[in-house]
Each structure stands twice: as structure tokens, then as C-alpha cells.
Amino acid sequence: xxxxxxxxxxxxxxxxxxxxxxxxxxxxxxxxxxxxxxxxxxxxxxxxxxxxxxxxxxxxxxxxxxxxxxxxxxxxxxxxxxxxxxxxxxxxxxxxxxxxxxxxxxxxxxxxxxxxxxxxxxxxxxxxxxxxxxxxxxxxxxxxxxxxxxxxxxxxxxxxxxxxxxxxxxxxxxxxxxxxxxxxxxxxxxxxxxxxxxxxxxxxxx
DNA sequence: GCGACAG
DNA sequence: ATCTTGTCGC
Numbered sequence: 001x002x003x004x005x006x007x008x009x010x011x012x013x014x015x016x017x018x019x020x021x022x023x024x025x026x027x028x029x030x031x032x033x034x035x036x037x038x039x040x041x042x043x044x045x046x047x048x049x050x051x052x053x054x055x056x057x058x059x060x061x062x063x064x065x066x067x068x069x070x071x072x073x074x075x076x077x078x079x080x081x082x083x084x085x086x087x088x089x090x091x092x093x094x095x096x097x098x099x100x101x102x103x104x105x106x107x108x109x110x111x112x113x114x115x116x117x118x119x120x121x122x123x124x125x126x127x128x129x130x131x132x133x134x135x136x137x138x139x140x141x142x143x144x145x146x147x148x149x150x151x152x153x154x155x156x157x158x159x160x161x162x163x164x165x166x167x168x169x170x171x172x173x174x175x176x177x178x179x180x181x182x183x184x185x186x187x188x189x190x191x192x193x194x195x196x197x198x199x200x201x202x203x204x205x206x
Numbered sequence: 207g208c209g210a211c212a213g
Numbered sequence: 214a215t216c217t218t219g220t221c222g223c
Binding site: 042 | 210211212213
Binding site for chain 3: 041042043044045046047048049050051078086108
């Protein structure tokens with residue numbers, strides 16, 4: 001139910017975030033051969049700042065060797081604490097387009113480090129019923145539930161994950177480069193989808 | 207009034 | 214987020 005997962009007003013989102021922060025889903029722990037996926041969304045090339053409601057967007061998700069990419073619409077303009085209004089639905093659709101879900105999903109967003117303790121990484125995990133880990137360049141609120149990688153990224157406990165699990169998951173897919181491999185791949189695919197759209201003729205009106 | 211503020 | 218520019222290290 002996409003609509004119920006992603007409110008379209010800040011009041012409704014804040015109310016949902018308050019509810020999500022109180023949930024206590026069973027913790028997930030890495031075991032055996034587990035698959036780390038990732039999802040990424042980007043806006044139009046050349047756009048900067050907070051953007052605006054209704055801009056086009058592109059999202060891609062990866063899980064092992066499988067991937068999916070799609071074009072869609074971004075929601076509201078970006079506002080700190082309300083990123084779900086802008087990116088939530090597109091992220092969910094990209095992950096659902098995968099032929100098989102990963103065991104745990106990396107998301108470019110925070111988890112407990114949020115004014116209402118329910119950042120987009122946590123929210124998306126709830127919406128997808130999938131354990132998630134947040135990965136960001138900067139903190140949002142107060143650094144609750146985060147671990148800092150040697151390369152300076154912030155790793156966030158999110159849906160069904162604590163800081164230790166988040167660290168273990170990210171470390172298992174991190175190599176020489178700063179960004180964890182699945183996230184790099186999802187980012188590459190989303191931007192590739194954007195380039196493809198840019199190369200296509202405009203759709204006929206009507 | 208100013209800057210800061212996940213992406 | 215995205216783009217540009219510059220700098221450092223391999």
C-alpha cells in the first residue's frame with residue numbers, strides 16, 4: 001500500500017514518524033550468506049538546492065547481481081526531517097521492482113538520528129518490511145545510533161538494525177573506496193537511467 | 207535578521 | 214541533492 005506508507009503532508013508524516021519511532025520490531029542479525037542491497041534516488045541533472053515538488057526523479061535498486069531502475073516523480077521540496085515526502089515513494093517502488101529482495105538494504109538517509117527518531121532509512125524499512133541501514137555524509141540531528149567509518153561516513157541504525165549490526169553490514173561491503181559497493185552501484189544505475197531519459201525524445205503531449 | 211539543516 | 218574547482222596521493 002504505497003499511499004499509506006508515504007503521507008503527502010508534513011503533519012501526516014510527522015504523526016507517522018512519531019508512531020514508527022515507538023515500534024520495536026524484532027532485531028535482525030547477519031547470519032550465514034546474506035545479501036546486502038541498496039537503493040538510490042537522484043533528481044534532474046543541473047538541479048541544486050532543495051528542489052521543488054513534482055520534479056522528475058530516477059531511482060535504482062540492487063540486490064546481488066539483480067537490479068532495477070525506474071523514472072518517476074519526486075514529492076515535496078527537500079526539508080530536513082521530511083525527506084520521506086520527497087523520496088519515499090520512489091525508493092519503495094525501486095526496491096519492489098527487484099526480482100528478489102535483499103536480506104538488508106542500504107539507504108542514503110538517517111535512522112534514529114532524526115528529530116522524531118524515524119529517519120527515512122527506518123521509514124523505508126518499515127514500508128518494505130526489510131531490515132535497513134542508513135548511510136550519510138553528514139549527521140541530521142544529534143548523532144543517535146550512528147557509527148563513523150574510518151573514511152568519515154556516518155552509518156545509522158535503522159529498521160530492525162542496531163549500531164553494531166549496521167557497522168558489520170557496511171564493513172562487509174566496503175572496500176578501497178568510501179561508498180559501500182551496493183550503494184555505488186545503485187547510484188550509478190540511477191544516474192544512468194537519468195542519462196537515458198535525457199537522451200530520449202520528449203513524450204507526445206496528451 | 208542570520209546560518210544550519212539526511213538528500 | 215548537483216556542479217565546479219582545486220589539491221593531494223597513488
